[in-house]
Amino acid sequence: MIHLLGPLVLASVLAGLGVYGILARRNAVLVLIGAELLLNAANLLLVAASTLPAGGLAALGQATGQVQDPLIPGQSMAIFVITIAAAEIGVALAIVLLLFRARGTVELTAVQELGEASATYTETPQTAKANGQ
Amino acid sequence: MTESAALLAVLLPAAAAVFGLLTKRSWAADWAVLGSAGALIAAIAELTLVSTDGPVSSIGLLGSAQLGSITIGLDLRSDQLSAVVAVMVALVALCVQIYSTAYFQGEGTAETPTRYRAYAATVSMFTAAMMLVIHAGDLVLLLIGWEVMGLASYLLVGHHSERAAARAAAVKAFLITRTGDIGLVLAVVVLIAGAGTTSIAELNRAAAENEIGHGTAVTAVLLLLAAVVGKSAQFPLHTWLPDAMEGPTPVSALIHAATMVVAGVFLVARMLPLFLTAPGALQIGAVLASVSMVGAALAALAQTDLKRLLAYSTISQVAYMLAAVCVASDRELGSGDPVGLAAPGVAHLLSHGAFKALLFLAAGCVVHIVGSTALADMGGLWRTHRSLAVLFGIGLLGLAGVPPFGGFWSKEAVLGAAEEAAHAGTWVGWMVLVAGVATIVLTGLYAGRAWSIVAMGRTQLSPAPHHLPAAMVFPLYLLAVPSVAFGVLLLWPPEVLHGLHIQPGTAITGALLAICAVAAALAAPRLGTADIATALPARAQTVLLDAFGFDRVIRVLVVRPVFWLATVVKAAEHDVIDAYVRATGPTTTIAGKLLRLAQTGLASAYAAWVFVGAVVITVAGMALV
């Protein structure tokens, strides 16, 4: 027997750390590390939920509540999430590399062109067209 | 047969109006004259048939309208009252249409086009509407005709719309009569709610058998009285009528003298059983009629414009009719035969229609000759156009009530009714009697004054006799016949006039007073004053000319508050309602400036919004659950 409380608290802590990492970091790679923590928090919740019998919490106290869901959705989902996370980090790091190549830095503060009153963005539609050609 | 005659009387003028507008321009006069001639023939046939075969209570016109829980029968009815009035209306309409063909000769100038085709069609439409009012078997149908009459009046008063005065007069007439018409609409609503029907016959029957609740009856009668006062130009809704003289003179003769303004009296006569259930309302009507009678006669005394003089006399004479029907409840307390009670008013309605139309058409000839409506420009008609002067004089004698002319008999019938009521001991009877007798004197004075100015006076007309077209003179002769010979009718009165009682006492007094008053006015020029009105003090002249300044009272009591209210509403519209609309622009701009601050371009900031949003939504969800 094991308490579900532990995995839940650990997942919440990891999610909070992930959010902190995403918001506080300036380095793009470190932001991605925060995102990984968030994804793992979700995974932990999925795996913890997979220990519940078919029917979830409602079936727990009942006599029939010991039957395992043959599809094991929690763990299958966790595997899928890991796969998707791998794909995501691959594309994301490729973008970071591209950014480094273009700007020589991976700091997010250096790429604010899409914002209002960007310090580095000076293009007008006409110059943008000219630059593109 | 009666059904067909009544239907034709209504539909022929309507058809003439439509065809007159749709067919060739040169046929307009033919359609107009044919339409009213047809209506006259139909009306005479109707009168004959009704007298022999008795009334017809329901003539299918538009079927019936099922409105929720009540059914409104859009049917006509025909009885002696409607037939007699229809003959009078059709006769005057025919005379006016013939007269107008000459009156509106030519195309006019570019600045003042005659617009004869629209004019003739509108007059035909008016005739049809008046016929509808007369024959309506249901208050809703009557209301339709009533409103169309108002529209035609508005259009014809403003016929010369290039003149600002005509436009103002048209709007004034429209607004004031409409104010009264609200009463008619509300009365219909009240009667539907309280009595469950709008059929006139049904209402009269229910009223006679005391089936209508007292509250409903009083409310409905008071509201109807408002409509009557507005349409018949009685105090305090009378000021539109003198201004309406801006319209062409034939229109004044038809609408604002002989027919439309007496529609109110007709309504009271038609619904007299209902009115009799609310004697208090009738007393109010009698008071208003007495005030109008004397006040308008006084105002007529000092008018400097022939048409305005005649207009005030119209108010005064219509007040006679209204007073005659309004004393009905005091004459026969209890046992009432409504037809007999209404007879004096109806009689004066008929004779007045004839002599007033004659007067207006003759005045139109005078204006045609002189080129002005001001009394100061007229004079010497007796020497230059003697036959016209005679016709004018017949009209004036009828108006003044000098025997044996038509006006004498009907006016004495009214006074007889008032005396009967006075003998019954009611104050209303005495009031009407006193006012009536006083008005006889005043009427005689202003009729004589008009004669002495227009027919005698200095010769100011052009020395070469101005030729009058036959089409303008012929209707005058036509109308002179009933004006002179109305009394003959009383020898073999139709059923509707059976209730006439001419009291010898009042008759002789009235005749003497009328003759004396006319004589006094005629004698005035020989005593040094060409115009009897100039014998009055200057201030009195001004006040009377101004009709006691009632227009100013209206301006202070109604017009200014309405303008003030309009200013307030405009300010509210501009400063309150529009403010919200105008605020959308700045609000959007400010909101845009604020939201731009969120667009930093920093990916972390955008992510922060996502998490903040997630937290907020979660917290909100928890708070709501």
Next chain:
Amino acid sequence: MSGLEVLFIALAVLGGASGLLAVTSPRVVHCALWLVVCLGSLAGVYLVLGAEVVALVQILVYVGAVVVLVIFALMLTRAPVDPSPRLNGPPLQKLAAGAAGLAVGGILAGTLIYAVGGTEVQVRSGQGGAKPIGEAVFSGWLLPFELLSVLLLAALVAAIAVSRRPADRKRDEDGTR
């Protein structure tokens, strides 16, 4: 307190602490390494919870591949080895980020504990083994699984396409290998 729970608590503390260090460490490489520890301890937690295959996949894919990728990226972007103050945003941003993290974590923990706190479950051995997972994935989850393979392929192609240098692109267009 059973042995499983003791083991779980130890792993959880290790995972939480290493996660904290991974997002706060001033050294870039240390961050990546602490991430390895964190993910590894999570794999242990999965084992405790009876999810053997997931734990293995965690070690293989995350600890083995993803973290290596991250370290590669750090090297390619010439990340400094020494402690660097420029890794984080300004103090105000850190404060706000901390607040946001606390809020998210707190709310998550609160709702989860409110919903399923205090529940005890029986961990059955063998339910997360290769055989049941394989049967589940290749029967009921077959279509999502195949879709995922397409996604992975697309991500692979996309990563290559994005990260190629302009020079490489030009060479390809000229057709000279």
